Amino acid sequence: MSQDGQAAWFSVAGVASAREDTVDPRKAAKADWYKEDWYKDPESLYIDYLSDPGYVDPAKPIIAEWNQIFGR
16 A cells, blocks of 8 residues: 555554554544553554454354445
């Protein structure tokens, strides 16, 4: 994603940047949750669920429920 694309994404999503050279303007301005005393940058990102067979199995009930809510 380009820097412009990442900047546009920040305006509609509450996610971390996919690019190291792009900073969320809310973070730079200490806005939203970045201004809260309890906020600190995560030390690690939990992504183990991406390889969990129970998570990615299409037969699991959560997949059908997700598809019902969001469509598929």
